[in-house]
Amino acid sequence: MAEIVLDKVSKRYPDGALAVSDVDITIADGEFIILVGPSGCGKSTTLNMIAGLEDITGGELRIDGQRVNERAPKDRDIAMVFQSYALYPHMSVRENMAFPLRLAHVDKETVNRKVEEAARILDLGQHLDRKPGNLSGGQRQRVAMGRAIVRDPKAFLMDEPLSNLDAKLRVQMRTSVAKLQRRLGTTTVYVTHDQTEAMTLGDRVVVMRGGVVQQIGSPQSLYEQPVNLFVAGFIGSPSMNFLPATLADGQLRTPLGPVPLTDRIRRLVESSSAPREVIVGLRPEHFEDASLLDEAERSAGGTFTAAVEVMESMGSDKFAYFLVEGETATSAELDELAAESGSAEMTDNGAQIVTRLSAASPIKEGDEAEVWFDPDKLHLFDPKDGRTLTHTG
Amino acid sequence: MKAVSEGKKAERRLGLWLCAPAALVMIAVTAYPIIYSVWLSLQRYDLRFPAEREFVGLANYVTVLSNSYWWTAFGVTTFITVVSVVIELVLGMALALVMHRTLVARGLIRTVALIPYGIVTVVAAFSWRYAWEDTTGYLAQLFGDSAPLTQRASALAIIILAEVWKTVPFMALLLMAGLALVPEDLLKAASMDGATPWQRFTKVMLPVMKPAILVALLFRTLDAFRIFDNIFVLTSGAQQTGSVSMQTYNNLIRGLNLGVGSTMSVLIFLAVAVIAFLFVKVFGAAAPGNDGGKR
Numbered sequence: 058m059a060e061i062v063l064d065k066v067s068k069r070y071p072d073g074a075l076a077v078s079d080v081d082i083t084i085a086d087g088e089f090i091i092l093v094g095p096s097g098c099g100k101s102t103t104l105n106m107i108a109g110l111e112d113i114t115g116g117e118l119r120i121d122g123q124r125v126n127e128r129a130p131k132d133r134d135i136a137m138v139f140q141s142y143a144l145y146p147h148m149s150v151r152e153n154m155a156f157p158l159r160l161a162h163v164d165k166e167t168v169n170r171k172v173e174e175a176a177r178i179l180d181l182g183q184h185l186d187r188k189p190g191n192l193s194g195g196q197r198q199r200v201a202m203g204r205a206i207v208r209d210p211k212a213f214l215m216d217e218p219l220s221n222l223d224a225k226l227r228v229q230m231r232t233s234v235a236k237l238q239r240r241l242g243t244t245t246v247y248v249t250h251d252q253t254e255a256m257t258l259g260d261r262v263v264v265m266r267g268g269v270v271q272q273i274g275s276p277q278s279l280y281e282q283p284v285n286l287f288v289a290g291f292i293g294s295p296s297m298n299f300l301p302a303t304l305a306d307g308q309l310r311t312p313l314g315p316v317p318l319t320d321r322i323r324r325l326v327e328s329s330s331a332p333r334e335v336i337v338g339l340r341p342e343h344f345e346d347a348s349l350l351d352e353a354e355r356s357a358g359g360t361f362t363a364a365v366e367v368m369e370s371m372g373s374d375k376f377a378y379f380l381v382e383g384e385t386a387t388s389a390e391l392d393e394l395a396a397e398s399g400s401a402e403m404t405d406n407g408a409q410i411v412t413r414l415s416a417a418s419p420i421k422e423g424d425e426a427e428v429w430f431d432p433d434k435l436h437l438f439d440p441k442d443g444r445t446l447t448h449t450g
Numbered sequence: 451m452k453a454v455s456e457g458k459k460a461e462r463r464l465g466l467w468l469c470a471p472a473a474l475v476m477i478a479v480t481a482y483p484i485i486y487s488v489w490l491s492l493q494r495y496d497l498r499f500p501a502e503r504e505f506v507g508l509a510n511y512v513t514v515l516s517n518s519y520w521w522t523a524f525g526v527t528t529f530i531t532v533v534s535v536v537i538e539l540v541l542g543m544a545l546a547l548v549m550h551r552t553l554v555a556r557g558l559i560r561t562v563a564l565i566p567y568g569i570v571t572v573v574a575a576f577s578w579r580y581a582w583e584d585t586t587g588y589l590a591q592l593f594g595d596s597a598p599l600t601q602r603a604s605a606l607a608i609i610i611l612a613e614v615w616k617t618v619p620f621m622a623l624l625l626m627a628g629l630a631l632v633p634e635d636l637l638k639a640a641s642m643d644g645a646t647p648w649q650r651f652t653k654v655m656l657p658v659m660k661p662a663i664l665v666a667l668l669f670r671t672l673d674a675f676r677i678f679d680n681i682f683v684l685t686s687g688a689q690q691t692g693s694v695s696m697q698t699y700n701n702l703i704r705g706l707n708l709g710v711g712s713t714m715s716v717l718i719f720l721a722v723a724v725i726a727f728l729f730v731k732v733f734g735a736a737a738p739g740n741d742g743g744k745r
Contacts, residue, residue, distance in 0.1 A: 108642060109641075110638050110641070110642075111724075123661075129641070130641045130642050131642070131643075131644040131645065131646070132643055135642065136642060136643075137638075137642040139635045139638070139639060140635075141633065141635045141638035143633065143635040143636050143638065143659075145636065145639075145640075145654060145658070147657040147658060147660070148659060156640075156643050156653075157643035157644050160643060160644040160645055160649060161644055204639075204643070208643075212741065
């Protein structure tokens with residue numbers, strides 16, 4: 058159990074490339090914290106610096122108040138789970154899990170007891186004498202977890218531990234990782250590129266981009282109050298819709314038509330000295346099929362009419378994709394997100410809008426449909442630096 | 451087992467046809483000489499007395515195996531093989547680790563390290579001979595006025611030195627391929643688990659690269675057992691430094707005794723086969739990956 062403090066921690070490679078820049082995070086004792094971001098954002102480097110596998114070139118890392126920058130990994134009392142599991146192929150499951158204890162010269166009886174206990178928690182009892190080569194992906198993953206927990210370390214570090222599992226198993230293991238962490242109450246730093254994992258697992262999530270921390274907060278606060286375009290676009294699936302807009306005369310001119318500013322938004326915009334040209338962000342769930350709403354609800358929001366390009370029915374609700382003609386929102390953050398998800402240049406003559414409609418909606422693919430949206434839920438961003446203009450702090 | 455389908459059968463037949471040319475060449479250049487020398491080894495056949503050629507069964511084998519010269523040569527060969535391969539393994543591993551970890555001038559260092567292996571053995575052997583020759587050799591002079599090549603122990607040491615010098619790079623190259631098989635994550639995991647660098651090497655690296663080490667050892671042992679050129683140039687087998695290959699050469703080529711010479715070469719062939727069998731069956735079966743039960 059330990060508190061881990063990253064105090065302006067930086068990593069600069071000998072060739073001058075800055076991989077991680079001034080990361081400030083205080084991880085409370087027992088906390089489950091997620092580092093998330095696209096590949097190359099510095100999340101794994103940060104984790105490796107906590108582990109001691111990479112040198113820290115600036116700032117200070119403290120575990121339980123003690124500076125550990127110069128300590129070798131084995132002297133930090135931290136266990137790590139790797140994406141590749143890194144199981145020793147020549148050792149049985151039992152020997153793999155016992156390895157850290159044997160190196161620490163723990164007596165045989167204690168080793169056996171701890172290994173058996175970990176095997177029971179992870180349901181590996183009947184596999185103890187098998188070699189990793191004969192185990193399934195999920196079992197290997199559990200052995201890797203077992204090797205970490207037998208030591209009862211100060212903290213767990215997990216580097217994309219579920220990425221090599223197939224989708225169904227991943228969801229299953231996600232729950233068991235969360236349960237295990239809660240049961241053991243060990244401080245855990247977890248790296249992933251998958252925002253769903255980040256949202257579902259962590260007490261707090263750290264969103265990183267280009268070696269810089271963008272925002273730290275609970276999953277819900279990141280979702281509801283993203284501080285910039287990058288966080289807004291990265292968190293949430295399907296992701297937030299972005300459209301260019303112009304602020305003038307107390308209303309927004311958007312490709313969806315003019316949108317009146319609600320009092321709440323107007324106050325926020327005024328206090329943040331917004332420019333004329335902005336980017337509007339709207340989450341898919343803040344749209345609805347207009348035909349399902351009564352007159353009072355409809356008039357409280359905006360509406361637009363467009364043809365449904367694609368309709369995906371999920372059973373519980375429906376995702377309708379519209380093409381809104383006109384300009385698309387552009388900014389460095391959005392370009393990066395598009396490149397990451399591989400969706401760059403997919404729409405050529407307009408912006409695609411994803412909406413989540415009630416399952417009761419009769420709209421079909423190809424229909425011209427009238428869609429309602431909630432103008433009080435929209436986010437405004439400055440296209441130049443990506444910062445939010447509607448942050449309530 | 452399910453019956454093999456028609457398509458599979460055709461595919462297998464095509465496979466055999468495609469292998470046939472290579473198999474024929476193999477039979478022509480290896481199987482035929484082997485069988486022919488086995489045939490010769492069963493005959494009394496001395497080119498000085500060609501008229502006395504006759505089939506004598508295993509008599510040649512009795513002659514060779516009851517001869518003290520053969521057993522001396524066999525002992526010398528085994529000694530050179532074991533000592534040089536052990537030294538080569540240790541030095542080769544060290545060199546492989548250095549080459550694997552080198553960050554600067556990688557290509558240059560690897561090329562330089564490989565130079566000894568690129569030099570023709572006989573050429574290298576001659577330069578070793580000049581270096582150790584009494585009165586003129588620059589290395590011999592370091593040890594005072596000695597003639598190391600004329601004494602058995604020092605001559606054997608020099609033969610081993612020449613062998614080691616030449617084949618360490620080869621060993622290092624094979625081992626380096628094995629090092630590349632050890633995932634970086636495994637070593638990182640070991641250091642997280644509390645292993646010191648030495649423990650990482652002995653408890654993780656060596657066991658994981660064991661198959662590569664065995665292959666390297668097998669190649670080198672087979673090669674070392676057939677040692678000829680270094681001994682031929684350095685001592686010509688004087689002072690009981692001759693290997694079994696030297697004995698074979700002396701009987702077969704110099705003595706023109708095809709029967710006894712062939713017997714010796716067949717015995718060398720058998721010894722090499724036994725070594726290969728031991729490596730593959732005894733050590734190879736325990737290689738990680740093909741988990742044959744207990745460890």
